[in-house]
Amino acid sequence: MEQDRRRVIPINIEEEMKSSYIDYSMSVIVSRALPDVRDGLKPVHRRVLYGMSELGLTAGSAYKKSARIVGEVLGKYHPHGDSAVYDTMVRMAQDFSMRYPLVDGQGNFGSVDGDAAAAMRYTEARLTRLAEELLRDIDKDTVDFQENFDGSLQEPEVLPAAFPSLLVNGADGIAVGMATKIPPHNLGEAVDAVVAYIRNRDISVDELMKYLPAPDFPTGGIIYGYAGVREAYHTGRGRVIMRARMHEEEIRPGRQALIITEIPYQVNKSALIEKIAALAREKRIDGIADLRDESDREGMRIVVELRKDAVPLVVQNQLYKYTPCQQTFGVNMVALVGGRPRTLTLKEMIQHYVEHRHEVVVRRTTYELRKAEERAHVLEGLTIALDHLDAVITIIRHAPDTETARANLMAGVLPAGLTPAQRERLGLPLHEGSLFALTEKQADAILALRLSRLTGLERQKIEEEYRAVLQEIERLRSILASEPLRLQLIIDELLEIKAKFADARRTEIDYAGGDDLLIEDLIEDEQVVVTVSHQGLIKRTSISEYRKQGRGGVGMRGSGMRDEDYIEHLFVSFNHDYLLFFTDQGRCYWLRVYEIPEGSRTSKGRSIRNLIQIAPDDRVRAVLAVRKEDFLDPDFLENHYVLMATRKGLVKKTSLEAFSRPRVDGIIAIDIMEEDELIEAKLTDGEADVILASSSGLAIRFREQDVRPMGRNTRGVRGISLGSGERVVGMVVIAGGEERDVLAISANGYGKRTLLDDYRVQTRGGKGIITLKTTVKTGPLVAIKGVQETDDLMISTHNGIMIRMHVGDISVFGRNTQGVRLINLKPGDAIADVTRVVTEEEEQESATAGTPVLSAD
Known part of the structure; x- marks a missing residue:
């Protein structure tokens, strides 16, 4: 015992915590958060580029999976989380994050809307040609190498960096007790400034600013005012005001709009649009009639349509004052110099880079x-x-x-x-x-x-x-014997890189000022028709396009759907109304109607996945439209419900109020068990009847009141009892007084209509009664729908055959029958899905009448 006590070393806890925290903070500062002034890279960036170089991923080589690259960097050089390495590589591939991307990515590497990049197993990458200039001559003993984390390999302490990367691409990092935020610059201007410094070591910062006037951001925009730039270059700290680039445009006779074509650096375009819309709703901006995003592959285009009585300059200044159309970039030029963090002026940054480049040239020449x-x-x-x-x-x-x-x-x-x-x-x-x-x-x-x-x-x-x-x-x-020759060599190589990679300045410098004007506004709540196709294409169309032609006309053109696509949901809504999207994994997503891209009567629309952040392996099962007034009415929210059914026979009723505050990445609508999925969601008033049908041909009808309201993060209660291998194939919700038939279709193409009165009300949770007599000949039941005689159906098979059928052509039979053959299927084929189709006549009549149309069952 005495011997064990002698091994205990008493330590003052205050001193131990101080020492440990200093060690931790220095590790973060030196090995993680701050860039090196010589090559402008943090360790993780340097390791990713070097690892890609070691894999042979040059600009002329074939792409390789990002997961392969991440594994290489993790296993050899950077023993941290794979997300840290992949996120770093993703940012170096984004042309809206890096002024000059260092990674050439193939696949989804995110967007300026804030969309996350695809998983590393889906994307591929290689180095850009400019990134190769950072690594040029690394095999000629130009830089020191150090042991990697386990001492098994060597990695470079710094890259040769044939161009001033810290100035060109900037840096952003938060360390312990300090941070860095260096803006990006134009490559040609940065090279000119470095060359000017080499030719005149006594050059002043003001003289350098003639060559490098201001930052140049990848997203363009306008630098508003110059005092902050001058202060940043002279002291290493300053505030640069960035503004979106916008101009006035007449989009149609008598209607003006402000067109935003460039936004400030690091601003999320979707968040910007949401902010503008929110301020318009709150009446803090006046004069906006409509707001839409018309951005495409050709470039950014946010259309802020103005009311006829609006003053464009007033609205423009209001956008600058209250939205991210104007942002402040807080310059803090901190970098590691000799392993120590220092705040640097513009001249000091260039000086340290030239010293590093001079050493590289000497070592390379030697x-x-x-x-x-x-x-x-x-x-x-x-x-x-x-x-x-x-x-x-x-x-x-x-x-x-x-x-x-x-x-x-x-x-x-x-x-x-x-x-x-x-x-x-x-x-x-x-x-x-x-x-x-x-x-x-x-x-x-x-x-x-x-x-x-x-x-x-x-x-x-x-x-x-x-x-x-x-x-x-x-x-x-002779080069080793003459410093002027070495400096001239540096100049020649810099000018060569400038000739190959430099481009025009993107960010304009505005030396003028202006006062913002305060005025209130509310976006015009225009009535529109929202359509959602079977393949997930969504659009909104002004109702005026439908009202141009009333009944008795010569007809209208089709809605532009592809041959294998068709309209599945249609809503007549207003721009401020809400849409709730429910997916088969039980999540709910929220979208304002004005956020849906506008399209003509004949356009195809845009994929829902571009508007809401649905997981790659998820899909939309149901869409519910709610009026803005109802969505903001507490009584309506409390007295209306979302009724859901799952493949394993569970039903759940949740108050609409629980879905009034969704997040961008969605919320849980129902807790889905393993091997289960949501199949339907309906908006009800709590007084409807519900019919559930199983693949065995049984169906049960029960009162919605038998299902008590539950919270979002619950699984629900038993709606129908299923036997082994059975599953629910559909849910029909019948509001009071509705006259509808029940359509049942089997896998082998048999089907029928049955009168609703043939289904007696039972207690929830039973096995139900026969709705279609299933045999080996008919196959299992695959769909049940509530239909009217005027409806149209789209029937699709496992082999991809799609057949459109009129409900009136399907005979009415009793429950305990197998129906008649509706389709002759080829051997080995079977019916996969049955969907009610919104017809051209229904679309025209509903839009002309201006009344909402329920989505298809």
């Missing part, structure tokens, strides 16, 4: 000189061998082994025992003694010499190469 001298030494030996070719051949030929041949060549001694007659016949000297002297490297080179190089032409090439190498040695020695 390396090249050493290699050239080694080559000259070998060529000198080959020249000696060619001058004494007969003697060399005789030495090698008469040597018993390679070692003897090497020793005799080094000594220049002919084999012993040659008679004078043999010497004379071979044309060799008659005297004894050394003919020449060679080093071991020269002897090895001679032994490795191919016979084809003994021809006259090859001999001439060796002599020419020897003379060229001697000239190169003289050039390299």
